[in-house]
């Protein structure tokens with residue numbers, strides 16, 4: 001008889017679009033960080049062996065310890081260890097666990113931990129202090145066995161079973177960065193906002209992601225199938241045959257749509273009434289330059305230098321930076337690249353000893369504030385960029401500028417570094433283009449003053465929204481308040497673009513809204529003529545640009561500017577998108 005399992009539906013916050021159908025992998029799931037995952041049938045015996053070895057090693061430890069205590073004549077200790085050794089031969093900890101690994105095809109540490117938890121529950125019911133003592137012995141055994149199991153177990157996302165949908169309480173940028181794309185089909189977490197850096201990395205890798213999901217209710221379904229709909233934020237556990245067939249068809253349709261979009265790789269990003277738009281890529285590593293070429297990006301509009309180096313603990317040396325920037329610049333073969341100086345603090349590089357813990361890190365010593373304080377580090381980075389710029393078309397950009405004073409100070413440091421370099425090297429450029437990120441409302445309000453002192457501007461809407469609306473971009477509980485269509489945000493963008501155009505300096509948008517096609521017409525209508533987005537979204541945005549006229553975009557922006565609430569503007573752009581792109585099942589949900 002076939003066991004009918006009930007279909008369970010959970011609703012979270014969609015972060016990265018896409019459909020995934022796979023098996024759950026519970027990452028850092030319990031308080032003890034015990035991973036829970038399914039084992040392929042053909043690897044089950046290996047898993048049993050792994051458990052046996054861990055138990056044997058723990059036994060060897062106890063035997064050694066017993067010998068030591070024996071030499072020191074600690075009789076009581078020897079007795080305790082004897083009892084532990086006996087317990088380790090108990091079928092409950094040997095055959096029973098091995099049988100369970102086989103029958104449930106689950107990893108050893110999860111089965112082992114469950115057995116220990118069952119012991120604990122039984123012992124808790126017995127008030128006799130003798131039994132309580134025996135439980136301490138079991139805990140000691142458990143600690144030892146688990147430490148051996150975890151030593152070799154899959155606790156890093158670089159090595160998870162194929163077809164995994166990773167469930168976690170929280171995912172860090174590093175977790176997502178190291179996730180093996182061919183095995184991790186999707187992410188689900190409890191915490192995390194839509195423009196957190198972890199989310200940005202998931203989007204850059206094109207891995208569907210849903211947050212605001214409490215995974216505990218489905219923890220016991222580790223062998224079930226799961227569907228994740230990154231468009232709606234829905235998670236379906238144990239889908240029935242009808243649901244499964246529906247999502248398989250949808251996934252095929254989305255894959256086919258992507259392939260069609262890729263065909264426009266060599267067409268220019270211009271509106272159908274001939275208005276040219278700059279379309280560049282946000283890049284975080286040397287490897288992503290290849291993606292930029294593959295997806296038809298013109299240049300790099302934002303190189304997030306803080307993510308390009310392997311260690312979050314140490315800042316790279318000038319030479320290491322020079323080597324990497326040179327490779328990137330050479331691979332760009334004369335096409336423009338904007339290198340942003342380290343944007344650390346906030347939620348980035350927190351493991352670094354130079355980043356002091358702060359009660360309010362996003363309002364603290366972040367980005368340019370940190371670099372101006374750590375002038376040695378700042379100069380080393382500027383030297384590396386300037387040296388690498390000899391081989392290509394490089395500009396430098398500064399994150400989180402909040403006053404003219406700050407920009408002038410930065411320019412002073414560049415000048416100083418340039419003078420030093422000219423004495424050491426032949427070909428250092430006497431001038432490099434410099435840009436300001438406009439991410440703080442004060443910078444937006446004085447962008448006429450900033451425009452006179454820089455060569456270009458980039459609107460970092462991820463932060464601009466956070467700072468304008470006083471809403472933490474990483475807090476999923478505030479996701480309803482993090483509103484890119486808030487009239488305050490739209491007016492700020494309009495103001496920045498207006499001032500930049502008046503001062504004849506280019507301005508781009510490089511926050512996440514630039515990669516959402518429902519925002520494209522609104523941004524073009526507000527006067528933005530350059531967008532910088534994760535490389536894989538270039539075909540989609542190019543398609544949207546090519547199906548939009550600048551006259552229509554202007555009218556849409558005018559309408560939006562007359563509306564009073566974020567919801568009204570959101571409804572307007574969604575409805576307009578639906579009318580213009582009725583067949584886009586990716587965004588019209």
Ligand code: PEP
Nearest residue numbers: 439460461462463510511
């Ligand atoms: C932004 O804030 O919009 C931006 C592009 O920078 P980051 O997301 O790296 O803070």
Ligand code: MG
Nearest residue numbers: 439460462463
């Ligand atoms: Mg930013």
